[in-house]
Amino acid sequence: MSLADKVLAVNNDLPIRTDSAVHSGKVRSVYWLTDEDSRRLIKEKGYDVSEDTPLAIMVISDRISAFDCIWQGEGGMKGVPGKGAALNAISNHWFKLFKENGLADSHILDIPHPFVWIVQKAKPVMIEAICRQYITGSMWRSYTKGERDFCGIALPEGLEKDSKLPELLQTPSTKGILEGIPGVPAVDDVNITRKNIEDNYQAFNFKSLEDISLYEKLLTEGFDVISDALAKLDQIFVDTKFEFGYVKGRDGKDKLIYMDEVGTPDSSRIWDGEQYRAGKVVENSKEGFRQLLLNHFPDPDILLNKDRMAEREALARDNELPESVLMEVSNTYTAIAEKITGEKITLSDNPKAEIISILREQYQLID
Template sequence: MTKVTEVTKVSEIPKNWKHIYSGKVRDLYEVDAQTLALVASDRISAFDWVLPDTIEDKGKVLTQISKYWFDQFQATLPNHWLREREADEVPADLAKRTMLVKKVEIFPFEFIVRGYLAGSAWKSYQKGGKIGKDIILPYGLRWGQQLPEPQLTPTTKAREKGTHDEDIPWKTVVEALGVDKAQIIRAKILKLFNEAARRLEERGLILVDTKFELGEDETGQILLADEIFTPDSSRFWWRKDWEAFRKNGAVGELPPLDKQLVRDYLEKILKWDKKPPIPNLPSELINQTRATYLELFRAVTGKEPSI
């Protein structure tokens, strides 16, 4: 378990909040029996490890991007954000990186939707023409190519430090949640993906892939939880870069607008074996990553983040 972030001074946290858990990026506090505060730190993780460096203001950018999208998509799928209560109960400065949410039982899956061929899907496609556990794609696709249609490739949600999420067949989700719930989730998240991709397209951005987490409240209502369409949970490219890449680009040669910058450095330059000791990042890369997160925020929302 990660330590409570140093960027959030303990004195900022209201006295009645109880720290219950820290994920790789967020610190979770119980506000009352039905309510959590998710405080996003400036920590950055890659390959499921928390890196020793932080990216200044990253937690604020992530939180504010999620809030932006939760606002947009409330009608498509209700989400965990308690917007009104947050305004009353969370000090304004802390709210920049904090989301007050309804506590839910998170389904033990990560719902990944992919519109383009990149990341682990590309590796898997190269090996056997498949993505996820069981989705067969047409022969001859290239890295970075748009898929014939967006695909849902669910994974387990790894709990232990250093363990990884593994692809599972959709059947596993159906067996665990029941056919009705699984069908609703599938239809809703594909709708969310398509709608977000369409809106981002208008801003010159490509939504490459993304991860959703969902859960269920005590009444059985399905809620969108965690974060959505952030540069930690998604990949983005500028469409103009993608068009240029299509003409003469090589595999991986597309400037990422997300965490990929860091992954590429660790994997391709350092050739890190993804085991401790966890390497530091050069200061230029830290600055570039921060600039990229801010660039993405502005591109998505058309506004400046509140930092």
Template sequence: MIDPQTLIAAIPGCLAQTDVPTGTKYTGKVRDTYDLNDGRLLLITTDRQSGFDRLLGAIPYKGQVLNRTSLWWFERTQHIVPNHVLASSHANALLGRKCTVLPIEFVVRGYLTGSTDTSIWTKYQNGERSFATITLPDGMKKNQPLPQNIVTPTTKETTHDRPITGEEIVSEGWLTAEQWAYCQMKALELFAFGQQEAAKHGLILVDTKYEFGVDSEGTIRLIDEVHTPDSSRYWLADSYEQLVADGKEPHMIDKEFFRLWFRERCDPYADATLPTPPPELIAELAARYIQLFETITGETFAPDPRPLNATIAEALA
């Protein structure tokens, strides 16, 4: 594990943007995607930190941790669903098959939790009881397990993702009935596998999101990222039951505490200017990303020191 002072010292060197001289660039919330115009995409995972549909800053080594975590999961979930990975020449980079992205995010939840306006806990507090295939009773408490894992899909839109039902997905033409049924099934299988693997390492995989795309041959593939601390919520298993019984938050190993810091100090959806998190908080989030990578993979994280552009150019050549 990298010590906090080293992480603080690394903040000015965060990879906040890229300028790889190849292909056509598209800038996302965290990833910069380069279309190589030959059926392949080059995805660069930066250190940008997003939340509440806006940029919250940059976290040291986050991009490398996310990409390497995804690669680890992609390799181990090929028996469930094919994915888009072709190769990785740098810890920040992934070369993948170009796919037509299905415009739905498959959010899978196993617990009644969350802090955002779209979280299942916020909606439950506001009186909602029906979620996907289940109806929850009154009197449930935050962070309790759901009766079963559920898929709560959202649309992928430019301004703000919109919760949507499976029936609406098909009737509004977002996906065919066959695509919806297949992706929902695979999302639940991936999540169950992720929970089993996480449990082996003393972790609880609480919720996550998956994205799928269709390649040139019509095959649906898992794309984007898998079970990273950016796309998923993890808790430490050994202290979970006692903390929840005491009405406290489980020990988190994800970015939720970082989001809560903003929620306690501003309205992150409405305020034009957000507070600047202290270096110690940024270093703590970086440490948690690294801790999760090392806990899940059993590997020791070491930053990739190679220059990004030169390494990628050499690999593509």
């Protein structure tokens, strides 16, 4: 069996019973269960949700996206071995820690397989909740061009690349393209201020003004929980993106929860502490892959300039990366996952067959 066979690249073709179209993102695919199956599982499994909550099966893949494109390798490698299992394992670990620390719930109700979550339907808050403890990446690039105002926060002069910021900063951006919000351009991923959110809180799907403070509190608390845990492993939590949404509790009331993924190498930068103290940044996150792409192609502006998206998509489509590159990324993901969770990430020989078997036999979701 080749390494490419162990990669789960296509995850939107599973024969899961559903009345809706499968929604596929860059990495995960979502299968909304029938109303009948949702109610049956809530009853059978005792999930802590109201009996009419819609449920979905969320299947992660080993695909790798960077700069809004999906990348592939030679020899039919359509993803990174071990990446999906590593991402899920890390998120599962942090969500469990959040619960133990009395923070909010997540959308995950059950974990049938390392690639699979059973989730409850949440109404997403239309904000990429970004937290930064160090100045690097896009913030540093903007800072070098003279920008000092980030999401309404003024940064001091004289900051150095990759240095610790004077305080933990929240620099939110829009999730998706939001139309008709005064002062907020209708483009994806645009920086916004707290005032933008306050003045238009309903457009961002907040139920109340007070919930803006709640999301900020949950963001800081979640960041601190992960940062403290990583520090014990001599890893630095540099910055991250959280997502939030609303679900209805058993009592029928709305509650704000964490959703998507948290503290993973896809959504965060994690640096090795020992190397950082020696003056060197070693990435234990997808940032290493981004840097590799920037160095790999002769014109990195294609990857950084949103106006050159067509060229960028062609670059990703027409270039197979060396297998060694994808295996380097695989080692980064599995090593940090094993460090965080204390458990080995094992590559499945046929992840799709395993998922189908479990969802058929233990959950009766496949005919």
